[in-house]
Amino acid sequence: MASIGIIGVGEIGRALVTGLQDTNSPPHVWLSPRNAPTASALSAQFEAVRVCADNQEVVDHSQIVVISVRPSDQDAALDGLRISREKTVINVMAGVFNDDLRRRLSTEAAIVRAIPLPAVSQCQAITVVSPSHPQVNELFDQLGGSLPVASEDELNVFSALTATLSTQYRYLTTTAAWAVSQGLSTEAADRYVRGLFQGIGRALEDRSHTLDELAARHETPNGINHRIRTTWFDEANVGALTSALDELLASLSPPKRGTTCD
Numbered sequence: 001m002a003s004i005g006i007i008g009v010g011e012i013g014r015a016l017v018t019g020l021q022d023t024n025s026p027p028h029v030w031l032s033p034r035n036a037p038t039a040s041a042l043s044a045q046f047e048a049v050r051v052c053a054d055n056q057e058v059v060d061h062s063q064i065v066v067i068s069v070r071p072s073d074q075d076a077a078l079d080g081l082r083i084s085r086e087k088t089v090i091n092v093m094a095g096v097f098n099d100d101l102r103r104r105l106s107t108e109a110a111i112v113r114a115i116p117l118p119a120v121s122q123c124q125a126i127t128v129v130s131p132s133h134p135q136v137n138e139l140f141d142q143l144g145g146s147l148p149v150a151s152e153d154e155l156n157v158f159s160a161l162t163a164t165l166s167t168q169y170r171y172l173t174t175t176a177a178w179a180v181s182q183g184l185s186t187e188a189a190d191r192y193v194r195g196l197f198q199g200i201g202r203a204l205e206d207r208s209h210t211l212d213e214l215a216a217r218h219e220t221p222n223g224i225n226h227r228i229r230t231t232w233f234d235e236a237n238v239g240a241l242t243s244a245l246d247e248l249l250a251s252l253s254p255p256k257r258g259t260t261c262d
């Protein structure tokens with residue numbers, strides 16, 4: 001595999017390094033020096049991982065450069081970097097379009113946007129990429145799978161879906177807390193709620209049924225699942241979720257340049 005540089009060694013940077021070192025042919029990985037405790041811990045853990053003196057050195061050592069800083073840190077992380085045309089840049093910054101990053105970097109290198117999720121650390125995440133790029137697709141295939149999409153507008157729809165994750169965990173904590181309020185021990189409630197959702201995870205592995213079919217199989221007409229779905233996840237609740245996703249997507253996709261609002 002090509003040598004990989006990572007500028008921004010936070011949650012996603014660390015997950016990428018960990019997953020890559022678990023692949024059949026772990027690549028050499030070059031890390032930016034900021035967040036020194038994490039970078040040096042990764043370097044101590046994996047022989048093929050090194051910490052560089054600065055971000056330019058990361059670029060110079062790498063064939064593929066992953067930019068995984070927060071969007072608000074772009075100026076400090078990227079200004080002045082020189083990236084030659086034969087390299088490939090993977091842009092994981094949420095809401096940052098490839099064209100805008102190209103202007104900032106003044107580079108002719110290929111730039112591919114991607115949404116790696118924390119589960120890349122276990123090589124178990126599907127990573128959406130745009131545009132499709134053989135080398136980048138192959139890299140994410142080794143980390144659980146790549147899903148190339150034709151446009152960044154399409155990628156933003158996937159990005160909006162990822163924004164539901166913490167809410168889904170909160171749903172679990174809310175139901176577990178309710179059970180505790182009814183007298184269950186925290187341990188029993190936690191264990192049972194985890195078990196319920198691990199069961200959902202296993203059922204989802206079966207791709208021979210649609211999501212609608214799986215939902216229907218867990219519901220007896222007029223039974224207790226039907227009751228909660230129709231009294232709580234009613235049309236108003238579904239509408240509120242849909243509106244929140246619409247608004248998020250609009251904020252991720254600024255109006256096209258040259259269009260007018262009238």
Ligand SMILES: NC(=O)C1=CN([C@@H]2O[C@H](COP(=O)(O)OP(=O)(O)OC[C@H]3O[C@@H](n4cnc5c(N)ncnc54)[C@H](OP(=O)(O)O)[C@@H]3O)[C@@H](O)[C@H]2O)C=CC1
Nearest residue numbers: 008009010011012034035068069070071073076077093094
């Ligand atoms: N978390 C997620 O699930 C996902 C995140 N993303 C995107 O990935 C990017 C990273 O997210 P995440 O890993 O969660 O964020 P983190 O804040 O955990 O990591 C960002 C890292 O970048 C470092 N950094 C800041 N400035 C510089 C600089 N000048 N040079 C080098 N490194 C710098 C930060 O150091 P310090 O802490 O010292 O500031 C931090 O370690 C974001 O753009 C986010 O939108 C995309 C998909 C999913």
